[in-house]
Amino acid sequence: xxxxxxxxxxxxxxxxxxxxxxxxxxxxxxxxxxxxxxxxxxxxxxxxxxxxxxxxxxxxxxxxxxxxxxxxxxxxxxxxxxxxxxxxxxxxxxxxxxxxxxxxxxxxxxxxxxxxxxxxxxxxxxxxxxxxxxxxxxxxxxxxxxxxxxxxxxxxxxxxxxxxxxxxxxxxxxxxxxxxxxxxxxxxxxxxxxxxxxxxxxxxxxxxxxxxxxxxxxxxxxxxxxxxxxxxxxxxxxxxxxxxxxxxxx
Amino acid sequence: xxxxxxxxxxxxxxxxxxxxxxxxxxxxxxxxxxxxxxxxxxxxxxxxxxxxxxxxxxxxxxxxxxxxxxxxxxxxxxxxxxxxxxxxxxxxxxxxxxxxxxxxxxxxxxxxxxxxxxxxxxxxxxxxxxxxxxxxxxxxxxxxxxxxxxxxxxxxxxxxxxxxxxxxxxxxxxxxxxxxxxxxxxxxxxxxxxxxxxxxxxxxxxxxxxxxxxxxxxxxxxxxxxxxxxxxxxxxxxxxxxxxxxxxxxxxxxxxxxxxxxxxxxxxxxxxxxxxxxxxxxxxxxxxxxxxxxxxxxxxxxxx
Numbered sequence: 001x002x003x004x005x006x007x008x009x010x011x012x013x014x015x016x017x018x019x020x021x022x023x024x025x026x027x028x029x030x031x032x033x034x035x036x037x038x039x040x041x042x043x044x045x046x047x048x049x050x051x052x053x054x055x056x057x058x059x060x061x062x063x064x065x066x067x068x069x070x071x072x073x074x075x076x077x078x079x080x081x082x083x084x085x086x087x088x089x090x091x092x093x094x095x096x097x098x099x100x101x102x103x104x105x106x107x108x109x110x111x112x113x114x115x116x117x118x119x120x121x122x123x124x125x126x127x128x129x130x131x132x133x134x135x136x137x138x139x140x141x142x143x144x145x146x147x148x149x150x151x152x153x154x155x156x157x158x159x160x161x162x163x164x165x166x167x168x169x170x171x172x173x174x175x176x177x178x179x180x181x182x183x184x185x186x187x188x189x190x191x192x193x194x195x196x197x198x199x200x201x202x203x204x205x206x207x208x209x210x211x212x213x214x215x216x217x218x219x220x221x222x223x224x225x226x227x228x229x230x231x232x233x234x235x236x237x238x239x240x241x242x243x244x245x246x247x248x249x250x
Numbered sequence: 251x252x253x254x255x256x257x258x259x260x261x262x263x264x265x266x267x268x269x270x271x272x273x274x275x276x277x278x279x280x281x282x283x284x285x286x287x288x289x290x291x292x293x294x295x296x297x298x299x300x301x302x303x304x305x306x307x308x309x310x311x312x313x314x315x316x317x318x319x320x321x322x323x324x325x326x327x328x329x330x331x332x333x334x335x336x337x338x339x340x341x342x343x344x345x346x347x348x349x350x351x352x353x354x355x356x357x358x359x360x361x362x363x364x365x366x367x368x369x370x371x372x373x374x375x376x377x378x379x380x381x382x383x384x385x386x387x388x389x390x391x392x393x394x395x396x397x398x399x400x401x402x403x404x405x406x407x408x409x410x411x412x413x414x415x416x417x418x419x420x421x422x423x424x425x426x427x428x429x430x431x432x433x434x435x436x437x438x439x440x441x442x443x444x445x446x447x448x449x450x451x452x453x454x455x456x457x458x459x460x461x462x463x464x465x466x467x468x469x470x471x472x473x474x475x476x477x478x479x480x481x482x483x484x485x486x487x488x489x490x491x492x493x494x495x496x497x498x499x500x501x502x503x504x505x506x507x508x509x510x511x512x513x514x515x516x517x518x519x520x521x522x523x524x525x526x527x528x529x530x531x532x533x534x535x536x537x538x539x540x541x542x543x544x545x546x547x548x549x550x551x552x553x554x
Contacts, residue, residue, distance in 0.1 A: 059439055077439050088304060088432045089487045098429055101440045106425055134487055
């Protein structure tokens with residue numbers, strides 16, 4: 001996967017007055033902005049602020065209620081607590097190998113070179129030796145490592161991570177963050193939903209602070225101010241049971 | 251090619267190995283046909299049952315069997331005991347229910363099981379009403395219980411063709427079917443094949459049930475699909491292994507069922523399913539993966 005670093009540089013992600021939600025209720029409301037190609041962005045905000053919904057929208061799994069999301073990049077998306085059926089009789093190797101779907105699709109054979117690539121990815125997340133274990137026997141941290149290995153194989157120019165470090169121990173978190181740094185160095189665009197503000201300040205140049213609407217978006221040190229964080233908390237706590245139709249223009 | 255086994259002849263055979271297991275097939279053409287029939291059924295329905303079980307759709311086969319029953323009955327009303335008409339009727343009713351419930355599940359708030367429940371009940375009620383309106387004296391027993399011992403050439407061809415098609419289509423759909431169970435979100439993010447694979451798979455379920463009802467009847471055809479599959483779960487942790495076990499279990503149950511019904515003069519369809527049930531019970535007791543006996547055996551835990 002080291003080959004073609006230039007190839008990884010995808011197009012930017014353009015958000016134009018995007019409203020995303022469920023049953024007409026907005027979870028992300030009138031959001032506009034650009035996620036630059038090759039940027040490393042943290043998405044921060046209280047629970048229910050629309051962070052996961054935003055990633056879902058960018059990944060194309062949820063159509064906007066209004067506005068548009070534009071990107072020509074290939075996107076890999078790791079949802080929060082990915083809905084992997086752990087009782088399914090599947091080996092770790094097979095789970096990781098599915099990262100090659102785009103290249104092999106329905107019927108393409110897995111050749112010798114692919115097996116090397118898969119072994120590399122499994123080694124990169126420190127799961128060598130676990131290949132034949134059923135996924136049901138993995139701990140939460142090992143599962144997340146396996147899913148990161150699959151992300152490696154997806155070889156996408158945009159990588160969306162939804163709370164990738166929740167319920168993950170320090171060692172595993174450090175290993176996974178190393179992979180995020182590697183993706184950033186490879187000029188891939190990485191967007192990660194996170195709750196650890198110290199980590200965001202230390203590692204993520206860009207931050208979007210969101211509470212249904214964007215509170216602040218830009219350089220991390222300008223965004224994560226005490227004032228902005230307080231605003232975000234207040235905005236998220238507002239709940240309107242009988243909301244009228246929204247007519248706000250872009 | 252009498253559908254009733256000539257018991258007298260059978261009972262006069264010496265009851266040794268040859269007389270029990272070989273002679274019935276060597277002496278009677280209809281027994282050889284029945285053997286070919288259950289072999290074909292096991293090859294197609296076994297793997298499909300494994301996927302139904304893994305996709306937590308073990309009861310879908312049963313619902314589908316109810317859904318195709320009226321279609322087959324209407325085919326019978328139109329043209330009598332005609333393979334073509336009953337097959338077409340069953341396929342039509344089954345596909346319609348599968349498509350409609352898939353459509354409702356993907357466009358409304360209902361989950362697929364709820365949508366399927368609604369449509370198969372409607373299909374069943376509609377079919378029964380149609381049959382009674384005609385006022386015809388339909389021998390529904392054939393549709394319900396089939397006739398393994400009266401398989402003619404066209405029926406055997408249908409069974410073999412269905413099995414062949416099933417194996418090929420399953421090979422093509424294998425990856426999306428597995429991935430859609432393990433991680434549906436991921437499949438959606440890399441491919442749009444999930445919905446198509448699901449519908450293709452449901453079509454296979456319907457086709458196998460329709461083929462199966464000529465031999466075992468609509469309701470019992472589900473038995474040869476599900477019982478070997480759930481028994482296979484107790485013997486291996488790999489999907490390929492389960493498919494192998496399920497096929498062999500289906501075959502063994504089929505042969506045992508035919509022979510027992512031949513020697514004891516029992517109805518063949520139910521005997522085949524009861525044989526499969528015995529395999530299931532034995533697997534549940536002694537299975538190497540999660541079987542009862544191993545679980546209850548007092549064994550020390552391991553060091554690591």
